[in-house]
Every structure is written in structure tokens, then in C-alpha cells.
Amino acid sequence: MEYGICHLGMIPLRKENSHKSEMVSQILYGECYKIIEKRKGWKKVRLEWDGYEGWIDQNQIFELAQEQYQNITESALKVSTDLVNYIANQDQMLFPVLIGSDLRGLKVLNHQFEGESVKPKKIKKLLAKTAYLFLNAPYLWGGRNLLGIDCSGFTQIVYKINGIPLDRDASQQALQGQTLSFIEESEAGDLAFFDDPEGNITHVGLLLEDHHIIHASGCVRIDRIDQSGIFNSETQSHTHKLRFIKKMI
Secondary structure, eight states: OOOEEOOOSSSEEESSSTSSOOEEEEEETTOOOEEEETTTTTTEETTTTTTOEEEEGGGGEEEEEEEHHHHHHOOOEEOOOOEEEEOOOOTTEEEEEEETTBBHHHHHHHHHEOOOOEOOOTTTTHHHHHHHHTTTTBBOOOEEEEEHOOHHHHHHHHHHTOOOOSSSSSHHHTSSSEEESSSGGOOTTOOEEEOTTTTEEEEEEEETTEEEEEEEEEEEEEEEEEEEEETTTTTTTEEEEEEEEEOOO
């Protein structure tokens, strides 16, 4: 088995081994992965944080020894909390890193970071506070950062910054946690899931106080939620049909 780490601010993870292929997710700085397959110019990887798989351009691979991989991934999580900051490499050249980047590999990469960071403590009341930082981030299929993010990427990164692992896709996240019977039982930080006419989970958002929800739809926005689903005050209509609510912590 071969191993690697994201040594750039962000690397796109693609469905197939082509730059024309759909971006299914993103690897943020410092996130580690296992290399599970190779094709000319490309490597298929499995992410350590959520087990997600996809293809990376060979030119964006930074390989680790197994011992380095284990030392990083088995240590306590430490993430950047500045919306955007900079890493300095060994030549003192700067490149940007985004909120939620993993800082456990700084020593191995011989990088320096002087911004704000935290070792998350899994405190539920902080989830909503973190979510507000992403308000108005544009929607981007496969995105996991404030410059472009999808609905499940949004909930996943908010939870990650608070030290709580979530799977990558909404349909996967829907299999985690404890299902609540009524919306009245929910608390800020719980996740609401929404389905399509065929019953497939297609959307997820994070609940706030007073029957509001923050979610990525066009951009990260706040709407009202009731037993039917998400109510958009601009269109005066329900935009997403509620399936269930889950308590993850």
C-alpha cells in the first residue's frame, strides 16, 4: 500500500482519470489518503477522513511513508480556523489554505503556519457558529470549501472543524446518527435530510434555532423549515421535501 498527503491548498478529486471528468469531491490541505490504483498520469485514492474514493492527477501527488501516514492520522486532529490564510514552504514561498485544512502534517511537509487553529472538542453548540462562517459561499458540485461548496460538503466540513467525522455524500450521511421522530425534538446542529420524488436522499442542511436551517442551495443560505421541508421566503414556496432529521452528536 502507498500513501499520500495533500500538500496544496486544495486538490480536485475526480470520478474518472481525466481532467474532463466530474469533480466528486476535494482534498483539502493536510488531508491524507491511500493510493489504491494507478493509471497513466493518474492515481486513485481513498481519503483517510471519510473513506471517499476518486482520481488525482499524478502531478498533484505527494507520497508519504507508511510510518509518516500513521503518525499523522493517529495523532489528535488539528484544523485551521481562519477563513483563508497562508502556508510557507521550505523556500518561504506562500500559498493559500482554507478553513478546515488539516495541520497535523506540517512537520512532515516542512511547512510553516502562523494562523489560527484548534484541536476540536466536539461541542455541539459550536456547530451553528461554525456554519455561519460559510454564509453566501457559492454552490459548487463536489466542493468542500468557502469558495465553492455543495450541500453535503458544507455539513461535512462544519462537522470536521468541530472534530466530528461525517461521510461525504448526503445519502451516506443519512445513514449515520440517530433519527428523531419530530422536528420539535431537534436542536441546533442536528442535520435535516431531504428526498426526491423517488425517495432518494438528495439534500442535507444544518438546523439552527427557531425553525431555521442553513444549507447550500445556490449559495450557503438560511431559510425556514417546517414539517413539509424548506420554505424559501423569496419564492414563497417549499423547495426541498423533508425526509427526516438526525442527531449526530
